Amino acid sequence: MDASVIVVGAGPAGLMLAGELRLAGTDVIVLERLPAPTGESRGLGFTARTMEVFDQRGLLPRFGEIETSAQGHFGGQPVDFSILDGAHYGVKAVPQSRTEAILEEWAAGLGTDLRRGHEVVSFTDDGEGVDVEVAGPEGTYTLRTRFLVGCDGGRSTIRKSGGFDFPGTSATREMFLADVRGCEIEPRPIGETVARGMVMSAPLGDGVDRIIVCEQGAPPRRRTEPPAYEEVAAAWQRLTGQDISHGEPVWVSAFGDPARQVTEYRRGRVLLAGDSAHVHLPAGGQGMNASIQDSVNLGWKLAAVVAGRAPLSLLDTYHSERHPVGRRLLMNTSAQGKLFLSGDEMQPVRDVLAELIRYDVVSRHLAGMVSGLEIRYDVGEGDHPLLGMRMPHLELVVDDTKTSSTELLHPARGVLLDLAGDAALRASAEGWSDRLTIVAATTHEAPGQGRLAGATAVLVRPDGYVAWLAPGSTDSLAASLERWFGPARELPKQKG
Incomplete structure (x- = not known):
């Protein structure tokens, strides 16, 4: 390969x-x-x-x-x-x-x-x-x-x-987008419905304005090159009455609504x-x-x-x-x-x-x-409101050092967060420690209510979504770990 x-x-x-x-x-x-x-x-x-x-x-x-x-x-x-x-x-x-x-x-x-x-x-x-x-x-x-x-x-x-x-x-219309320098254009940041379409504009700084022109009746075209600025300026004038043909285009593009x-x-x-x-x-x-x-x-x-x-x-x-x-x-x-x-x-x-x-x-x-904040993945059965949702940002203390749930995800590894000092729980996940960060942590939100809603342990996938937590998940921790991280590696047997 x-x-x-x-x-x-x-x-x-x-x-x-x-x-x-x-x-x-x-x-x-x-x-x-x-x-x-x-x-x-x-x-x-x-x-x-x-x-x-x-x-x-x-x-x-x-x-x-x-x-x-x-x-x-x-x-x-x-x-x-x-x-x-x-x-x-x-x-x-x-x-x-x-x-x-x-x-x-x-x-x-x-x-x-x-x-x-x-x-x-x-x-x-x-x-x-x-x-x-x-x-x-x-x-x-x-x-x-x-x-x-x-x-x-x-x-x-x-x-x-x-x-x-x-x-x-397929696209039913063609619209223009351009960054233009040297025109005094009235801001329309959310967009504004006008008689024959919709226009948007927003200042970008340094005398440059971003404009979008959506003219009713403009048919979709498959272009091999960007439209000429003259097309954009003419459409803007038809919809707003403002002449921006003297402006200097930084770049121009066309798009549709497929x-x-x-x-x-x-x-x-x-x-x-x-x-x-x-x-x-x-x-x-x-x-x-x-x-x-x-x-x-x-x-x-x-x-x-x-x-x-x-x-x-x-x-x-x-x-x-x-x-x-x-x-x-x-x-x-x-x-x-x-x-x-x-x-x-x-x-x-x-x-x-x-x-x-x-x-x-x-x-x-x-x-x-x-x-995208509504996204919730199907990660298993359970009744906790965080299950399948993104792990919220939490300030944490691990080994007397301040960190956060966000910082623990920097290496793109899974995280098992023990918030109740459960050594047996952490030990049960050791077979996945080659792909999982296992930490005992404290936070002012656990085990109280707050965003954790009483959770005492949380398994977070590398993409930041909660895959398991306790209490609140029906699956066992081992089942969830195997589902998302594969089989556990064989641990060396302890002597004696």
Whole structure:
């Protein structure tokens, strides 16, 4: 094998996956068709859930001083995310290009072999591995890998060549996105429905404004190059009356409103993550966030299978956990598109939603949906509210040293947190200590109520989700450990 895993695509999903694999010691090659980053930034920030993901890997400080906000929207209706327990906030004003640069530096620092200007031509999965034909700057060559992962975007070569079914609806319209310098544009940060469509605008600093133009009746077009800025300026003037043709475009792009998702996230030794697996209207900036979280869910599982610590069937949980998330992503973005982009015939629905969203239960539901904070995986039977949810950030003391549940996840290992000083419990997990951090800790929230709701022990997967806890899980600790981390290793027998 030239590499245990080959990842195709050096966007957020591919780079995040590479870093996750390297943390687990898996050798990985990343193949990227483009010779250099584009510098484009469709996304401007990330959700609270992605901020948690970055924090649990120690990446958040690399972003420097960040601006957070509890304000979001659903189809143009404002939503206050602070209504969720824990006052979750998203990060604003971080260009996607910066996020990608930070992820690339992280993945490269961990030993990722990143090859830019190398495009996959074809591949063959023979059941034991995958042969990948690659066109590089110096000619065509072949690599062999145990697993191939497509993170190569909405027009994924891996998805198409792999024969993945991709049902759904095609784009019904074309919209423009551009960063423009030298125009005084009125801010419309959530978007504004106008007579013949919808417009958005927000200042990015240094005299640059981000604009989005959604004009009714604009047919979808399959472009091979970005649209001319003159097209964007003309559409903006038709919808707003403002002439911005004198502006200097930093970059220009077009996008549509498709809604498609593959029926399976894995076929044999070929897997898909991010936009390769699902495409949708970029409503609320959810795409990059869902893609990163796909990779965090997949990375530790794939690494465990590659290392022989877990059976191939562990990869089935990647599909069973992330496919429903992708399905809900398509549902909510399609709904937002109809609210945002339809004409006056949708106004009664907008008015009803504006009334409903004033109710806390509705606002909480919508905030959880678009932020990803509602996600709960099926990890086993039990009645504890944290089971299957993400482990909350908790300040802890371990061996007289201050730490946190977030910091314990930095190495991307599972964590067994003993909050009741139960030496027998810790000893029962020793067979998994080669892939599990076992700690006795104290916190002011245990064993009281708080976010732990009385839990005295918590098993956290490497992706930060609670797989077992006591009391509250029906499965035994050993059963849960074997389910998520594979069979225990044989411990040496003690003498005497």
